[in-house]
Amino acid sequence: MLDGRSQIKRKLPPRLILSAGWLILLGAAAMLAPWIAPKDPLAQDLFLGQLPPAWVQGHEPGYLLGTDSLGRDVLSRILYGTRLALTVALLAGSITCIIGATLGLLAGFLRGWVDIMISRAIDIWMAFPPVLFSILLIAVLGPGLTSIIIAIVVIDWTRFARVIRAEAMTQGAMDYVASAQVAGRTRLSTMFTEILPNVLPTITVLLTLEMGIAIIVEAILSFVNLSISTDDPTWGGMIAEGRTSIHQAWWVLVFPLITLFLTVLSFSQLGEGLKDRFDPVLR
Amino acid sequence: MSESYAPNLYQIDNLRLSLADMTKKPLVGAAPRLEILKGLSFTIPKGEILGIVGGSGSGKSTLGRALVRLLEPSGGSIKFDGKDITHLPETDLHPLRRRFQMIFQDPMSSLNPRHRVGAIIAAPLSLHGLSNPRQRALEALDHVGLPRGFATRYPHELSGGQRQRIGIARAIALKPDFILADEIVSGLDVSSQAQVLNLLETLVKDLGLTLAFISHDLSVIRRLCTRILVLHRGEIVENAATPALFANPQASYTRDLLDAIPLPDPKQVWA
Numbered sequence: 001m002l003d004g005r006s007q008i009k010r011k012l013p014p015r016l017i018l019s020a021g022w023l024i025l026l027g028a029a030a031m032l033a034p035w036i037a038p039k040d041p042l043a044q045d046l047f048l049g050q051l052p053p054a055w056v057q058g059h060e061p062g063y064l065l066g067t068d069s070l071g072r073d074v075l076s077r078i079l080y081g082t083r084l085a086l087t088v089a090l091l092a093g094s095i096t097c098i099i100g101a102t103l104g105l106l107a108g109f110l111r112g113w114v115d116i117m118i119s120r121a122i123d124i125w126m127a128f129p130p131v132l133f134s135i136l137l138i139a140v141l142g143p144g145l146t147s148i149i150i151a152i153v154v155i156d157w158t159r160f161a162r163v164i165r166a167e168a169m170t171q172g173a174m175d176y177v178a179s180a181q182v183a184g185r186t187r188l189s190t191m192f193t194e195i196l197p198n199v200l201p202t203i204t205v206l207l208t209l210e211m212g213i214a215i216i217v218e219a220i221l222s223f224v225n226l227s228i229s230t231d232d233p234t235w236g237g238m239i240a241e242g243r244t245s246i247h248q249a250w251w252v253l254v255f256p257l258i259t260l261f262l263t264v265l266s267f268s269q270l271g272e273g274l275k276d277r278f279d280p281v282l283r
Numbered sequence: 284m285s286e287s288y289a290p291n292l293y294q295i296d297n298l299r300l301s302l303a304d305m306t307k308k309p310l311v312g313a314a315p316r317l318e319i320l321k322g323l324s325f326t327i328p329k330g331e332i333l334g335i336v337g338g339s340g341s342g343k344s345t346l347g348r349a350l351v352r353l354l355e356p357s358g359g360s361i362k363f364d365g366k367d368i369t370h371l372p373e374t375d376l377h378p379l380r381r382r383f384q385m386i387f388q389d390p391m392s393s394l395n396p397r398h399r400v401g402a403i404i405a406a407p408l409s410l411h412g413l414s415n416p417r418q419r420a421l422e423a424l425d426h427v428g429l430p431r432g433f434a435t436r437y438p439h440e441l442s443g444g445q446r447q448r449i450g451i452a453r454a455i456a457l458k459p460d461f462i463l464a465d466e467i468v469s470g471l472d473v474s475s476q477a478q479v480l481n482l483l484e485t486l487v488k489d490l491g492l493t494l495a496f497i498s499h500d501l502s503v504i505r506r507l508c509t510r511i512l513v514l515h516r517g518e519i520v521e522n523a524a525t526p527a528l529f530a531n532p533q534a535s536y537t538r539d540l541l542d543a544i545p546l547p548d549p550k551q552v553w554a
Contacts, residue, residue, distance in 0.1 A: 174392045174393075175387045175388075175389060175392040175393035176392065176393050176394060176395040178348075178353055178385075178387070178393070179385070179387060179393045179394075179453075180406075181353060182351055182353065182380065182383075182384060182385045182407075183380065183406060183407035183410055183411075183453075183457075184376075184377045184380040184381070184407065184410050184411060185406075185410055186373070193406075194395055197395070197397040197398065198395070198396065198397050200397075279397075280396075280397055280437050281396050281397060281437065281439055
């Protein structure tokens with residue numbers, strides 16, 4: 001009973017290649033920023049303020065994407081900003097995922113009072129306006145990387161918990177769970193070996209989505225000046241600064257915005273692409 | 284297989300089972316209990332193939348799930364090989380679980396879609412600490428007439444009949460004394476049905492199994508079973524040897540069921 005199914009080689013989906021490619025590029029930029037950045041991101045030069053990018057009349061050599069109103073190199077600042085953006089994305093995304101998915105899995109699979117407590121917590125949590133909540137949190141915790149990560153985790157764990165709970169409930173009703181019980185598997189072991197592989201594709205998609213969201217939240221907090229100290233370049237901070245000089249120097253706002261946009265898009269597409277490629281049921 | 288002298292593998296006395304009726308649950312307080320099994324008493328002797336028939340909602344699946352202790356009865360007792368398992372907690376049940384296995388109705392639901400076939404069959408073996416689970420899983424595949432290469436496949440890559448064979452392989456791999464087969468051919472086409480039934484018949488003989496076969500289809504039951512239990516609304520309306528039941532049905536509900544069998548020649552009746 002041989003057939004050709006095992007011979008079929010699936011091509012990598014283009015969106016996986018594109019999104020992973022962009023993110024790998026960003027990762028490299030973040031790690032190599034001190035070596036590849038053409039200028040010091042903090043060096044000001046008031047004589048070179050608001051220089052346009054290299055293909056526009058009036059540019060200076062060496063400033064590929066122009067300078068901001070204080071004469072700082074936009075490209076260098078974007079490269080250095082990548083470090084913070086990716087740190088926040090990876091740390092905040094994974095911690096949120098682990099906490100939210102675990103609670104969702106417990107609630108959806110064990111049901112009973114565990115479910116009641118977690119579900120009520122989710123309901124109450126989601127009634128807070130998220131941006132105001134995060135601003136309040138940062139105000140209490142004080143600005144800094146740790147505070148941003150805590151704020152994102154505290155606000156967004158419900159995103160995972162809700163979806164994974166629903167998914168775990170559906171999977172929990174399947175006969176393979178009953179079958180595991182007949183085989184003598186304990187409830188907790190069933191949750192990890194039977195249910196988890198079936199919610200993993202959803203977790204992957206949510207995780208990458210959350211990494212994108214974490215970057216946006218960091219940008220929003222930078223925009224309202226509640227992120228890291230104002231000296232360190234962040235994409236959100238650059239966008240906020242660029243907004244004030246949008247009529248004279250559009251590039252200060254546009255380039256970090258494009259980088260942010262591509263990064264968030266890549267994260268969301270990465271999740272879908274990974275699911276398409278590696279989920280055995282879809283293959 | 285077993286060392287004990289009890290002639291009956293299962294002894295069921297006045298078995299009652301009720302579940303909470305969530306559709307009638309008041310806002311505050313407990314939901315009313317819905318009585319599903321209303322005091323069943325019967326035995327399953329070793330080596331018997333017992334057919335359990337009844338219409339929808341007759342309680343046949345609930346009875347089956349109580350036999351393998353997926354459900355805990357609310358009254359009466361279930362004795363398995365002389366040991367009372369009615370309210371046995373899961374930890375004490377664990378060593379016995381190896382001895383009663385179950386094949387499910389829908390293999391699409393009962394086989395984990397994200398595990399490979401080999402892992403699905405081997406998992407119960409390693410849970411019970413048997414040596415060489417992988418090797419035994421491959422032997423189980425031989426037993427149900429599937430090529431060993433299927434061990435690396437996922438369930439969705441197989442046909443309906445092949446999937447049900449995997450369910451059978453998983454149950455027999457543990458070398459149990461008793462297997463519950465819950466509507467295992469109702470999702471299959473006629474030729475796959477025949478193949479799966481033939482396979483089951485052979486396995487029961489070869490491995491000396493005791494089998495409870497749940498179905499709503501009397502013609503399938505007639506082929507396979509030595510004795511038939513007819514359930515109606517949670518009660519046993521008839522319990523007779525297969526030839527006797529077909530020749531001389533006692534309960535009117537049994538006669539209704541017999542009349543419902545589609546015959547190749549409508550003028551002919553069951554002799």
